[in-house]
Amino acid sequence: MPNAERRVDRMSAAMREAYRELAVVAAVVVAIGGAAALLLLAMGFPIAGGLTALWTGSFGSWYVFTSASLVRAVPLMLTGAAVALAFRGGVLNIGGEGQLLVGAAAAAAVALAMPSATVTVPLVIAAALLAAALGGALWASVAAYLRARYGVLEVISTIMLNFVALHLVSYLVRGPLQEPTHVYPQSATIVDALHLPRLPGAGRLHSGFVVALTVAVAAGWMLRRTAAGFRLVAAGENPAAATSAGGIDVRVTTARVFLLSGALAGLAGGVEVLGVTFALYENISPGYGYTAIAVALLARLDPWRVVATAVLFGALEAGAGAMQRDAGVPSTLVSVIEAALILAVVATQSFRSRRQRPDVGEHVQPVDA
Amino acid sequence: MTEPSGGDERIALVLQGIDKRYGATQALRSASLRVRAGTVHALLGENGAGKSTLMRIAYGMERPDAGAIAVHGAKVRLNSPANAIALGIGMVHQHFTLVPVMTVAENVALGGHGMLDLSRTISELHELSARTGFSLDPEVQVERLSVAAQQRVEIAKALMRRARLLVLDEPTAVLPPSESTELLRWLRSFADQGNAVVLITHKLGEALSIADDVTVLRRGRTVLVVAGKDATAAALTDAMLGAASAGEQVGKTPATDRVESRASSRIPVFRAEQATLADTSGMVRVRDASFVIGAGEIVGVAGVEGGGQRELLRALAGRLPVVTGVLERPDMVGFVPEDRHRDAVLLDRPLVENVALRGAGTRRGLIEWNTIGARTESLMRTFDVRAPGPRAPIRTLSGGNQQKLVLARELDADDMTSTAAIVVENPTRGLDVRATAEVHARLRAARDAGAAVVLYSSDIDEVLLLASRVLVVYAGTVREAPIDRDVVGRLMLGAETHAER
Numbered sequence: 001m002p003n004a005e006r007r008v009d010r011m012s013a014a015m016r017e018a019y020r021e022l023a024v025v026a027a028v029v030v031a032i033g034g035a036a037a038l039l040l041l042a043m044g045f046p047i048a049g050g051l052t053a054l055w056t057g058s059f060g061s062w063y064v065f066t067s068a069s070l071v072r073a074v075p076l077m078l079t080g081a082a083v084a085l086a087f088r089g090g091v092l093n094i095g096g097e098g099q100l101l102v103g104a105a106a107a108a109a110v111a112l113a114m115p116s117a118t119v120t121v122p123l124v125i126a127a128a129l130l131a132a133a134l135g136g137a138l139w140a141s142v143a144a145y146l147r148a149r150y151g152v153l154e155v156i157s158t159i160m161l162n163f164v165a166l167h168l169v170s171y172l173v174r175g176p177l178q179e180p181t182h183v184y185p186q187s188a189t190i191v192d193a194l195h196l197p198r199l200p201g202a203g204r205l206h207s208g209f210v211v212a213l214t215v216a217v218a219a220g221w222m223l224r225r226t227a228a229g230f231r232l233v234a235a236g237e238n239p240a241a242a243t244s245a246g247g248i249d250v251r252v253t254t255a256r257v258f259l260l261s262g263a264l265a266g267l268a269g270g271v272e273v274l275g276v277t278f279a280l281y282e283n284i285s286p287g288y289g290y291t292a293i294a295v296a297l298l299a300r301l302d303p304w305r306v307v308a309t310a311v312l313f314g315a316l317e318a319g320a321g322a323m324q325r326d327a328g329v330p331s332t333l334v335s336v337i338e339a340a341l342i343l344a345v346v347a348t349q350s351f352r353s354r355r356q357r358p359d360v361g362e363h364v365q366p367v368d369a
Numbered sequence: 370m371t372e373p374s375g376g377d378e379r380i381a382l383v384l385q386g387i388d389k390r391y392g393a394t395q396a397l398r399s400a401s402l403r404v405r406a407g408t409v410h411a412l413l414g415e416n417g418a419g420k421s422t423l424m425r426i427a428y429g430m431e432r433p434d435a436g437a438i439a440v441h442g443a444k445v446r447l448n449s450p451a452n453a454i455a456l457g458i459g460m461v462h463q464h465f466t467l468v469p470v471m472t473v474a475e476n477v478a479l480g481g482h483g484m485l486d487l488s489r490t491i492s493e494l495h496e497l498s499a500r501t502g503f504s505l506d507p508e509v510q511v512e513r514l515s516v517a518a519q520q521r522v523e524i525a526k527a528l529m530r531r532a533r534l535l536v537l538d539e540p541t542a543v544l545p546p547s548e549s550t551e552l553l554r555w556l557r558s559f560a561d562q563g564n565a566v567v568l569i570t571h572k573l574g575e576a577l578s579i580a581d582d583v584t585v586l587r588r589g590r591t592v593l594v595v596a597g598k599d600a601t602a603a604a605l606t607d608a609m610l611g612a613a614s615a616g617e618q619v620g621k622t623p624a625t626d627r628v629e630s631r632a633s634s635r636i637p638v639f640r641a642e643q644a645t646l647a648d649t650s651g652m653v654r655v656r657d658a659s660f661v662i663g664a665g666e667i668v669g670v671a672g673v674e675g676g677g678q679r680e681l682l683r684a685l686a687g688r689l690p691v692v693t694g695v696l697e698r699p700d701m702v703g704f705v706p707e708d709r710h711r712d713a714v715l716l717d718r719p720l721v722e723n724v725a726l727r728g729a730g731t732r733r734g735l736i737e738w739n740t741i742g743a744r745t746e747s748l749m750r751t752f753d754v755r756a757p758g759p760r761a762p763i764r765t766l767s768g769g770n771q772q773k774l775v776l777a778r779e780l781d782a783d784d785m786t787s788t789a790a791i792v793v794e795n796p797t798r799g800l801d802v803r804a805t806a807e808v809h810a811r812l813r814a815a816r817d818a819g820a821a822v823v824l825y826s827s828d829i830d831e832v833l834l835l836a837s838r839v840l841v842v843y844a845g846t847v848r849e850a851p852i853d854r855d856v857v858g859r860l861m862l863g864a865e866t867h868a869e870r
């Protein structure tokens with residue numbers, strides 16, 4: 001009897017979960033299609049032409065999908081996982097962009113400083129990526145310290161640090177890291193041997209994709225299965241109860257997730273430098289660290305779902321480029337679509353949670369039935 | 370006792386025949402209060418006697434179901450605090466309503482209307498200080514002030530709105546003794562200028578030392594009105610507690626149910642020696658407490674708000690360090706805090722995760738969710754927790770079922786050992802009758818299984834019902850009392866008793 005009950009309980013829970021997913025996916029599809037069509041109409045572009053360009057530029061062929069969409073999905077996956085972890089742990093890290101830039105600078109510095117002939121290549125790549133993660137963590141640690149020590153809101157401090165990071169990169173590519181001719185504001189090109197190897201049969205998609213996939217899966221696994229991950233969730237959900245009932249040191253937990261989040265965002269920068277740009281310059285990121293917030297929110301802060309939403313956003317950004325190129329539609333249209341997406345998903349979610357919440361106050365409790 | 374509200378201007382406030390019901394609770398039954406201008410009026414009563422409700426009605430925060438209100442001789446209807454303020458009534462709540470980052474003057478100006486003229490507010494505050502002997506720097510930030518000074522800001526807010534009747538809810542509960550004396554002295558001089566003060570308190574000494582008149586409420590009724598000079602501690606205590614000294618018995622549990630035994634004969638689980646405890650802000654709340662709590666007994670803790678029991682419970686539960694002295698306790702002590710939504714559960718997380726929360730701080734490596742899931746199901750069965758399933762968010766449960774799950778988790782019923790210990794704070798607050806009875810049964814079962822149970826309840830009858838002896842906390846001192854409503858009640862109010870020692 002209890003067994004049967006349990007199975008029914010589990011099944012209905014699974015069904016409910018499935019409905020939930022379905023509702024979100026439906027919202028996403030309707031939002032993308034609807035918003036794109038409406039915007040194209042409003043802006044006076046042919047709807048069919050625009051949508052076709054959006055499609056062919058993102059999912060149109062295997063080559064386009066891997067070389068354009070998935071390549072863009074890599075940094076989004078890493079920063080998305082970074083944001084998801086931070087938000088789950090109660091840290092509103094808006095500084096993914098700055099952490100990514102510092103990570104990129106660190107990776108470039110290491111890759112340029114080490115002559116590839118002296119040490120084995122994989123070690124240099126590993127060192128560069130490690131430097132990227134450490135750089136991101138270091139950048140996040142400023143905000144983490146300000147929050148722990150002085151209660152400075154990380155929403156403010158991290159966003160400010162984004163600008164500082166941008167100026168730091170700007171200084172580096174005109175100063176210490178500038179290419180030898182001192183003409184262009186960018187670093188020298190990293191030697192071919194240190195580029196992340198491409199994945200066979202996947203166009204320009206590099207092995208950073210594997211790194212990002214591994215990190216996202218590991219992050220989700222940490223949240224679900226490890227004691228540290230559970231502490232993170234508990235501290236983010238209710239710091240008072242985590243402290244009192246769980247004996248969790250919330251300050252330590254919070255600081256750790258902050259650093260971890262910074263490290264992942266920094267790693268995104270390193271992967272981008274070694275896999276795509278092969279040099280450091282100012283516009284190395286088209287705002288991946290900001291888009292990551294949308295990626296994470298759409299994934300409902302689950303790193304596993306981030307894999308899917310990062311691919312979706314990577315495809316949207318790739319499609320936007322194609323739309324601009326082939327149909328003359330400004331790529332900002334896609335930014336509007338992304339915003340509409342977030343709104344649609346947030347709306348479905350708040351609708352769900354409002355229906356879930358029992359309206360029964362503590363003091364007018366009906367007799368337990 | 371009192372005349373129906375007449376047109377007498379010398380009566381600052383009359384509340385007559387006030388009824389107020391909250392759901393199933395009749396908070397006030399034809400309660401009355403008559404405050405003369407130029408006097409300090411003490412309003413006494415136990416926790417839940419209706420003092421605060423009555424004064425919230427006087428301040429327009431609640432509307433009475435029945436009854437009449439007159440202010441300075443004129444019959445009024447109070448629909449909101451704004452009405453009350455316009456009539457010259459000011460209230461100082463126990464929990465201050467100040468904006469910490471703003472200055473004193475800015476906080477005072479917050480309640481004003483029209484144009485903001487800070488320099489005028491500042492000069493008015495200086496003038497107020499000079500006139501009333503009230504030391505306040507208008508330009509200092511509120512968060513940098515002591516609690517006593519913040520309280521003065523609250524009073525200043527009321528005075529700047531020309532309050533002639535000040536209601537203070539337990540004003541000395543948050544103050545150190547020297548500051549309390551200072552405040553009472555100031556209230557006296559304020560009243561002497563023809564104003565009126567209502568002092569809500571449960572400290573007898575305070576009422577006897579300062580009040581011109583005393584009104585005592587018990588279970589929503591006005592049971593005694595007496596002039597301060599005619600009042601005695603004994604008479605006030607009797608009025609507050611009911612005629613317990615005249616032979617009223619608790620009578621809910623037969624005496625045979627209680628295993629009468631001395632603590633020394635049990636295995637000690639908690640032992641305090643000269644323990645001094647401070648709250649999180651560093652203010653000493655319990656001084657030199659010494660006691661032993663043994664295995665297999667329920668020890669009650671009683672005390673009025675702010676008496677130090679909150680800190681005592683948290684220290685026993687290992688959630689607050691000892692300042693000086695010794696407090697021996699088991700490593701793992703179960704703790705059921707009164708505000709479970711804030712301190713005990715992750716509302717939007719499943720039951721399983723809420724069970725896993727205990728001990729999460731020291732767990733290493735992987736979490737065996739299957740094991741914890743099975744444990745959750747067994748706890749749900751043992752404690753009869755009604756829930757859609759172990760994976761349902763705990764938010765979807767009724768308050769009683771949430772509390773049963775917390776209790777089950779904290780009692781760790783699976784591996785109950787002889788040194789098991791649990792501290793519970795208002796464990797049945799907000800629960801219905803049946804859930805309350807179930808929680809009581811669980812606590813008794815834990816005791817019978819050999820656990821040391823420490824129970825605090827602001828409902829003294831609940832303590833008397835379950836405990837075999839009581840630690841009474843009054844103004845930082847901890848004294849032991851037998852199961853005797855009269856003795857416990859007197860100690861809670863700070864009165865000496867014959868039965869002491």
